[in-house]
Amino acid sequence: MKKLGIAAVLSATLMAPAAMAELSELRIMAPAGPGGGWDQTARSIQSTLQAEGLVSNIQVENVAGAGGTIGLQQFVNRSSGDPAATIVGGYVMVGAVIANDSPVSLTDVTPLARLTGEYVVVVAGADSPINNAEDLAAALAEDAGSVTWAGGSAGGVDHIAAGLFAQAADVDPATINYIPYSGGGEALAAILGGQVTVGVSGFSEFSAQIEAGSVKVIGITAPERQDYLDAPTFAEQGYDVEVQNWRMIAGAPGITDEQKAELVGTIETMAGSEAWAEVLASRGWVDTFLAGDEFTDYLNGEIEATAAILTELGITE
Known part of the structure; x- marks a missing residue:
């Protein structure tokens, strides 16, 4: 997995002045119940953005069920064009969309960044x-x-x-x-x-x-x-089992390029902060930060590869 160092993140941030502006509002959907990885990710983002003064008002909502696909469907249906709406997800959701034959997928949202592994x-x-x-x-x-x-x-x-x-x-x-x-x-x-x-x-x-x-x-x-x-x-x-669960944050469908750039810039700034580094260390999360179009390309590749793995393992047909 491609990993950007803090220096690269800060460099990218400096090239995007809008990223430094404080957002007035942000809502994060954690498409799972309390205590799980997505809930922890959402609340870690919330606490870090608040600590860094990057967002004035930020709230987390839990919507559990079907590997995140219930929350994903709700997010897609109600948040189109809303620049304050975001959702966390990751590798689990990629497989759940396939396994549950979900009517919506991660291609229906606006990928912002892969955060952790x-x-x-x-x-x-x-x-x-x-x-x-x-x-x-x-x-x-x-x-x-x-x-x-x-x-x-x-x-x-x-x-x-x-x-x-x-x-x-x-x-x-x-x-x-x-x-x-x-x-x-x-x-x-x-x-x-x-x-x-x-x-x-x-x-x-x-x-x-x-x-x-x-x-x-x-x-x-x-x-x-x-x-x-x-x-x-x-x-x-003696057992060849290697897999890493990556987690991401995405924006609502239908937001403008400018709105996406502002969200990506804010997340980049957060990911380069000492507060976020402390979160990673305390939770045993690996820094796998990847943003913007590079992350979109990566996500599309993961969707294709996961479909093949699930079939090979007999988990789906």
Whole structure:
């Protein structure tokens, strides 16, 4: 993934004077329930924009369901031409649009910027007999249907990660018993309550429970160990599973080029701030900033590639 350094971001910002003007209002839709990655992203944007004095009035709204596609449809239908309306989303939504046969897609909004990336972790309850990737693979091989996975929406990055692990363990991905939840809080409750075998999500959604010892990490989908997590990757355990969940912010359909440029400039300024750098470090998010037309091209490529992956894994036809 292409990554812009802070210097490049600041340079781009200086070339866009409108970006430095304070916006009077901004609304961010988080198309998921409280506690999940999109909610965390929306509220982190809110707090950073406020701390940097970039927006006078900013509000976050949660609209959960179907991997973000319910919120996306509502956003597209009611926000056309509104320069104050934005929505967060990401890789999960790309797959959910396909898996849920959504009547609207990310091609119906105005992409502004890719903000962050986050590797996926698989966790089990502290008392679970599954302690590592080998244990999980053995359980799948014995009876794939008896191993329940709690994660985000069907077709999203969590589902893809589960499918990739099954594939790496020589188990048909189509046989996995994946249970989608609309928010990270609901999935976590199922894991802690022993209702599912393992949970799949970004590190930030499980970080407090990992630190408290109420869940244990089976593996992370990074190519190498991460400084923020004392746990092995799937790759070092012999299972080729690498996937990163990126998150973005988009504007409403039908806004003008000038309105888009102002929003992109504001987000660029935010992404170059020390306050945002602190957010990334505290949550274990990787800086994958990419804005404007470059991000639009990247997004179109991800839509095409994800459709192929979902078909290959047997998640969609």
